[in-house]
Amino acid sequence: MVDLTFSREQNEFRDEVRTWLAENAPTRTRPHDYAEIREYDLSWQRTQYAGGWAGISWPVEFGGKGLSVIEQMIWYEEYGRAGLPGMDATFVGLNHAGPTLMSRASDEQKSKHLPPILRGEVIWCQGFSEPGSGSDLASLSTRAIIDGDDLVVNGQKIWTSFAHLADWQELLVRTDRTGGKHHGISWVICDIHSPGIEVRAIKTMDGEAEFAEVFYDDVRIPLANVVGELNQGWGVAMSTLAFERGTAFTASQVRLASLVEELVEIARTRTGPDGKRAAIADDEVARRLGMARAEVAALRAMTYVGISRSEKTGTPGSEGSIVKLYYTELHKQVAQLAMDLLGSDGLRFVSRWMNNGWTGEYLASFSLSIGGGTSEIQRNIIGERVLGLPR
Amino acid sequence: MDLLPSDEELSIAQTVAELLHRELPRELLRERQNEQTSISAEAWSICAESGLLALGLAEGSGGVGFGLVEEALAFREIGRELAPGPFLSSVIGARLAAEAGDTELVRAIVSGDRQVGLILPRAGATFDGSVVTGEVELVDATGSDLLLLLRPDVSALFDRASFASALPWQSIDPGVRLEVATAVGVEPVLAVVDSAELWARAVVLSSAILTGISEACRDASTTHAKTREQFGRPIGVNQAIKHRCADMAMYSEAASAQLLYAAAAGDAESADFGYQASIARVVASRAAISNAEANIQVHGGMGYTYEHDAHLYVKRARVWANLIGSRTFHLSAVIDEIRVAA
Numbered sequence: 001m002v003d004l005t006f007s008r009e010q011n012e013f014r015d016e017v018r019t020w021l022a023e024n025a026p027t028r029t030r031p032h033d034y035a036e037i038r039e040y041d042l043s044w045q046r047t048q049y050a051g052g053w054a055g056i057s058w059p060v061e062f063g064g065k066g067l068s069v070i071e072q073m074i075w076y077e078e079y080g081r082a083g084l085p086g087m088d089a090t091f092v093g094l095n096h097a098g099p100t101l102m103s104r105a106s107d108e109q110k111s112k113h114l115p116p117i118l119r120g121e122v123i124w125c126q127g128f129s130e131p132g133s134g135s136d137l138a139s140l141s142t143r144a145i146i147d148g149d150d151l152v153v154n155g156q157k158i159w160t161s162f163a164h165l166a167d168w169q170e171l172l173v174r175t176d177r178t179g180g181k182h183h184g185i186s187w188v189i190c191d192i193h194s195p196g197i198e199v200r201a202i203k204t205m206d207g208e209a210e211f212a213e214v215f216y217d218d219v220r221i222p223l224a225n226v227v228g229e230l231n232q233g234w235g236v237a238m239s240t241l242a243f244e245r246g247t248a249f250t251a252s253q254v255r256l257a258s259l260v261e262e263l264v265e266i267a268r269t270r271t272g273p274d275g276k277r278a279a280i281a282d283d284e285v286a287r288r289l290g291m292a293r294a295e296v297a298a299l300r301a302m303t304y305v306g307i308s309r310s311e312k313t314g315t316p317g318s319e320g321s322i323v324k325l326y327y328t329e330l331h332k333q334v335a336q337l338a339m340d341l342l343g344s345d346g347l348r349f350v351s352r353w354m355n356n357g358w359t360g361e362y363l364a365s366f367s368l369s370i371g372g373g374t375s376e377i378q379r380n381i382i383g384e385r386v387l388g389l390p391r
Numbered sequence: 392m393d394l395l396p397s398d399e400e401l402s403i404a405q406t407v408a409e410l411l412h413r414e415l416p417r418e419l420l421r422e423r424q425n426e427q428t429s430i431s432a433e434a435w436s437i438c439a440e441s442g443l444l445a446l447g448l449a450e451g452s453g454g455v456g457f458g459l460v461e462e463a464l465a466f467r468e469i470g471r472e473l474a475p476g477p478f479l480s481s482v483i484g485a486r487l488a489a490e491a492g493d494t495e496l497v498r499a500i501v502s503g504d505r506q507v508g509l510i511l512p513r514a515g516a517t518f519d520g521s522v523v524t525g526e527v528e529l530v531d532a533t534g535s536d537l538l539l540l541l542r543p544d545v546s547a548l549f550d551r552a553s554f555a556s557a558l559p560w561q562s563i564d565p566g567v568r569l570e571v572a573t574a575v576g577v578e579p580v581l582a583v584v585d586s587a588e589l590w591a592r593a594v595v596l597s598s599a600i601l602t603g604i605s606e607a608c609r610d611a612s613t614t615h616a617k618t619r620e621q622f623g624r625p626i627g628v629n630q631a632i633k634h635r636c637a638d639m640a641m642y643s644e645a646a647s648a649q650l651l652y653a654a655a656a657g658d659a660e661s662a663d664f665g666y667q668a669s670i671a672r673v674v675a676s677r678a679a680i681s682n683a684e685a686n687i688q689v690h691g692g693m694g695y696t697y698e699h700d701a702h703l704y705v706k707r708a709r710v711w712a713n714l715i716g717s718r719t720f721h722l723s724a725v726i727d728e729i730r731v732a733a
């Protein structure tokens with residue numbers, strides 16, 4: 001039944017989260033150096049674990065709190081509201097590899113790999129994309145052949161976020177080339193420090209080195225590390241792609257809402273296009289800010305609908321693509337609006353990790369409609385899977 | 392927290408959809424376009440008997456006792472089905488009468504005995520709470536006994552007879568009757584002050600109509616994209632069409648999520664109800680207008696004909712985008728909040 005109110009327990013939970021975050025959140029700004037980022041993100045995860053806040057909706061048996069996705073969402077709402085740093089390096093472990101392992105891995109794989117993720121001991125990365133296989137992921141060609149109890153991997157991955165900080169990689173390899181392209185892919189747990197792996201960071205347009213290329217030269221991975229069945233990795237990969245767009249998304253939505261409020265503040269204090277009055281007095285500026293505010297509110301409503309759906313059906317469904325598309329395009333518009341408001345301050349580069357990091361934010365916003373499936377691919381998914389249009 | 396309508400809530404909407412489909416099939420819009428009223432007296436009383444005008448009224452006031460959520464879901468069907476008739480002004484009119492304590496009038500409206508049309512004051516017209524003066528438009532008031540003038544600060548019901556000199560004006564929408572009148576110090580029969588909540592409810596219901604229109608257009612385009620073939624394949628295989636449909640789905644999803652949020656905020660008596668309602672109108676107007684316009688393009692030449700329904704959605708969307716505050720009006724409600732706090 002449609003109802004906006006949270007239960008008494010949920011409100012108490014929210015209060016507890018807020019208090020705990022206020023007392024325990026990191027006070028130091030997130031560092032720039034990647035070795036330091038690793039330590040920073042992991043130590044923050046360890047603090048959360050020690051405080052009993054890691055894996056709110058993860059089952060108790062894997063070290064989680066075993067609560068519902070609503071509590072998980074409340075956590076992210078408060079997290080975003082407190083203006084805390086994005087948990088970028090731990091994201092794949094917590095929101096992608098973790099849920100995939102939970103739904104498809106063997107008991108042994110689960111007990112070995114899940115607890116260290118929550119405890120803040122390891123960083124996972126996602127090795128899906130290849131130079132020749134981006135949007136057309138299923139065409140991937142990194143090869144693995146069976147040799148005794150091992151797979152021997154040769155090939156290359158690219159755009160792997162945080163590969164240079166990671167311990168483990170969820171790796172998609174081709175183990176059979178005889179069937180259709182969706183058949184013959186295997187989902188493998190890869191120790192990124194295995195002999196034969198070389199990681200080369202790639203600098204992004206905002207000057208960061210967030211992702212990397214990864215080369216595999218006769219890399220041996222135990223067959224026991226295959227998750228799900230051999231050659232059935234496509235299904236394993238698809239089973240959790242939706243999770244990426246589930247509750248974790250709430251934090252991005254809340255962060256975007258506070259970016260819009262910061263922009264409102266800027267428009268109040270800065271001189272506007274006429275060189276005399278505050279920017280907010282300009283109708284065009286006010287209209288765009290008003291629209292951004294309205295859209296951010298609608299985005300929250302969409303997020304709530306998605307979470308209600310997950311709560312009821314166990315998955316956010318293909319409709320998650322609608323929210324991802326809406327969020328992406330909106331975030332890009334907000335970043336563009338910021339550039340228009342900044343005037344000549346738009347000449348100065350300021351990293352998005354710093355105060356007033358609008359130019360960095362703008363540069364980074366280009367990645368949103370590319371990573372995690374491009375906006376064009378999201379529109380294909382909406383057209384084909386939500387609306388049922390022919391391919 | 393739950394923003395997914397339950398089966399029970401959806402079944403209310405389903406019942407309304409079936410009723411409207413049966414009693415007010417879309418062909419009627421063209422058939423009745425030269426009739427004095429957009430909806431027949433019989434169809435109006437059938438809808439009233441089914442409780443459609445009393446869904447959100449408390450049982451104590453002679454209503455069905457549902458919340459604004461259920462009422463909004465019902466009005467989404469009114470939009471989807473392009474149902475003609477002064478539903479919104481009658482529902483809000485009955486509520487105004489209930490607030491003013493006129494139970495007899497409430498009964499007369501919800502039973503279908505007395506219809507309430509809408510007054511749309513033109514620029515320059517004034518209403519100070521006691522008299523209305525200036526040029527006004529009357530919307531779907533040709534079968535009405537009463538007229539509703541709705542504003543956040545003060546709202547009122549007028550006797551239709553006080554606007555006897557009104558002249559019909561052809562409406563852009565064959566399913567909506569339009570008249571123009573000049574009022575000189577016309578007094579209401581009933582007025583309430585501080586009607587912000589009443590206003591916000593009307594904003595939500597109008598957003599529901601617009602959301603319904605947007606969804607109908609999304610569905611019409613999707614169906615056409617699957618079935619119409621050119622170059623030997625369904626036109627929906629082309630991304631120019633497919634992505635247009637995906638954008639329609641995105642606008643509708645935003646409108647419907649925010650509609651539910653705003654309606655639930657109303658039911659929870661949240662302090663930000665009015666604000667959320669205005670946001671619902673901003674996204675619903677965009678969804679309705681852009682989906683309705685794109686729907687014509689997806690249908691090609693057929694979409695440009697009078698016989699096809701596509702134009703009816705554009706026209707209804709354009710009508711509702713100007714009633715109970717325009718899109719610009721509601722956007723300024725959001726902007727004012729930004730500016731006022733400065």
Ligand SMILES: Cc1cc2nc3c(=O)[nH]c(=O)nc-3n(C[C@H](O)[C@H](O)[C@H](O)COP(=O)(O)OP(=O)(O)OC[C@H]3O[C@@H](n4cnc5c(N)ncnc54)[C@H](O)[C@@H]3O)c2cc1C
Nearest residue numbers: 126127128129134135159160161367370371372373374376
């Ligand atoms: C910041 C960032 C982080 C990333 N992190 C990771 C990661 O950790 N792990 C990982 O595996 N990958 C990662 N990626 C890779 C990302 O998933 C791919 O970049 C993305 O899927 C697009 O693939 P591509 O770059 O090869 O572009 P292409 O697929 O070559 O696309 C180029 C253009 O063509 C369009 N296009 C392609 N096919 C179609 C079609 N069928 N219809 C319409 N348009 C089409 C695309 O939309 C795009 O505009 C990351 C990317 C970014 C930007």
